[in-house]
Amino acid sequence: MAKDMLDFNVDAAEKNIDVSKKLKVGIIGTGWIAEAHIMQYLEMPDVEIVAGADLVEGKAEAFFKQFGVEGARCYPDHKSMLDNEELDAVSICTYNATHAECAIYALKKGVNVLLEKPMCVTLEEGIEIMKAEKESGKIISIGFQPRLDPNMVKLKQIVESGVLGDIYYIQTGGGRRRGIPTPFGTTFIQEDTGVIGAMGDIGCYSLDMVLNAIGYPKPLTVTGYTSNFFGKDPEYFKAEGKPAEYADIFGVEDFAAGFIRLEGGIILDFRIAWAMHLDTPGDTIIMGSKGSLRIPSTECWNGSIGGPMKVYSTVAGSMVETEFPMIEDKSKGNFYKKVRSFLDAVKEGGKAPVPTSQIIYNQAIIDGIVKSAKAGKELKIEIPEV
Ligand SMILES: NC(=O)c1ccc[n+]([C@@H]2O[C@H](COP(=O)([O-])OP(=O)(O)OC[C@H]3O[C@@H](n4cnc5c(N)ncnc54)[C@H](O)[C@@H]3O)[C@@H](O)[C@H]2O)c1
Numbered sequence: 001m002a003k004d005m006l007d008f009n010v011d012a013a014e015k016n017i018d019v020s021k022k023l024k025v026g027i028i029g030t031g032w033i034a035e036a037h038i039m040q041y042l043e044m045p046d047v048e049i050v051a052g053a054d055l056v057e058g059k060a061e062a063f064f065k066q067f068g069v070e071g072a073r074c075y076p077d078h079k080s081m082l083d084n085e086e087l088d089a090v091s092i093c094t095y096n097a098t099h100a101e102c103a104i105y106a107l108k109k110g111v112n113v114l115l116e117k118p119m120c121v122t123l124e125e126g127i128e129i130m131k132a133e134k135e136s137g138k139i140i141s142i143g144f145q146p147r148l149d150p151n152m153v154k155l156k157q158i159v160e161s162g163v164l165g166d167i168y169y170i171q172t173g174g175g176r177r178r179g180i181p182t183p184f185g186t187t188f189i190q191e192d193t194g195v196i197g198a199m200g201d202i203g204c205y206s207l208d209m210v211l212n213a214i215g216y217p218k219p220l221t222v223t224g225y226t227s228n229f230f231g232k233d234p235e236y237f238k239a240e241g242k243p244a245e246y247a248d249i250f251g252v253e254d255f256a257a258g259f260i261r262l263e264g265g266i267i268l269d270f271r272i273a274w275a276m277h278l279d280t281p282g283d284t285i286i287m288g289s290k291g292s293l294r295i296p297s298t299e300c301w302n303g304s305i306g307g308p309m310k311v312y313s314t315v316a317g318s319m320v321e322t323e324f325p326m327i328e329d330k331s332k333g334n335f336y337k338k339v340r341s342f343l344d345a346v347k348e349g350g351k352a353p354v355p356t357s358q359i360i361y362n363q364a365i366i367d368g369i370v371k372s373a374k375a376g377k378e379l380k381i382e383i384p385e386v
Pocket of ligand 1: 059077184
């Protein structure tokens with residue numbers, strides 16, 4: 001049975017793991033986030049990690065050594081790995097620029113894909129991924145683990161309860177005062193590897209938070225803005241203890257804003273910042289005809305809910321507020337659930353836990369902001385049928 005992300009239960013999933021057949025898994029891109037993937041796979045009794053690939057010579061070998069995985073074969077790129085291995089599934093953990101080519105190649109080889117977020121870097125690439133998915137009949141799930149957090153699940157339940165009535169306006173996004181990510185290099189900030197900056201790193205999460213909660217309505221038009229005042233400033237990097245030259249190679253946006261019309265007459269007002277002269281650009285709010293919801297922002301926007309959510313409504317003529325205490329996640333965490341729900345779907349021939357049919361709208365908004373910012377005007381979002 002396909003697992004719905006809303007009611008994914010770790011304990012039940014763990015009890016039901018069938019170890020009689022091991023899934024052969026490969027990892028494409030053995031950088032930072034691949035560590036989180038391999039740590040989960042190592043917890044799965046029904047997974048055999050058989051191969052890995054990275055463009056950087058020796059990186060995949062060092063990666064498997066670090067995690068004590070013996071016998072995994074290493075390749076210099078995704079193609080050579082997929083050409084030479086019989087795999088059930090791959091994790092694609094490459095930088096944004098190569099998400100699409102790796103995902104399409106894997107699907108064409110008949111391999112199920114767990115693809116890191118953002119789905120890709122343009123709407124056109126997203127459509128090509130969906131075509132390859134359709135032709136292959138395989139599963140591709142996009143790595144949005146924050147939606148598995150119990151507080152995010154609660155958010156969706158609040159919206160689905162109908163307590164907000166007709167939703168007409170959403171403000172979301174977030175930011176960091178200082179948070180341009182250069183943890184182990186510059187792949188997030190270079191145009192040829194990151195392609196999109198703050199939007200691909202953290203903006204896609206805040207879009208997923210609200211769009212998933214309200215059922216992913218189609219985006220219709222977008223007015224977008226992007227800028228890079230912090231990333232292009234050598235003083236920023238010097239103050240952060242990083243090379244000033246990072247400013248020269250900075251080729252993506254560190255701030256983006258968008259005003260998006262969604263199907264159903266809903267306005268989405270979005271902004272995201274890797275850096276800014278401000279503590280927060282505001283909480284997420286969802287305004288409805290019967291009630292409104294406030295989702296407190298986190299100090300350093302990281303895809304989670306910053307504090308108890310509050311519904312504002314009117315009951316028997318009195319204006320009231322209902323606070324939802326934060327729910328502590330006592331299970332193995334969102335990343336475990338992301339990988340486990342993907343593996344279960346692969347084994348059971350179920351649906352992708354985070355499907356491209358939803359995330360293509362997330363990508364279309366990001367793509368629309370980029371294109372509208374360049375055009376300097378509002379644009380229609382046209383999403384071809386696949
Ligand atoms: N879900 C999360 O919480 C989360 C957190 C961080 C990053 N990410 C996402 O993960 C992705 C990777 O981020 P990262 O920080 O690990 O980047 P990284 O630069 O540390 O690692 C990416 C690796 O992919 C390799 N690579 C690129 N193209 C390849 C190809 N065709 N074949 C084989 N290897 C290839 C690179 O050589 C590099 O080693 C990004 O898209 C990012 O948005 C997700």
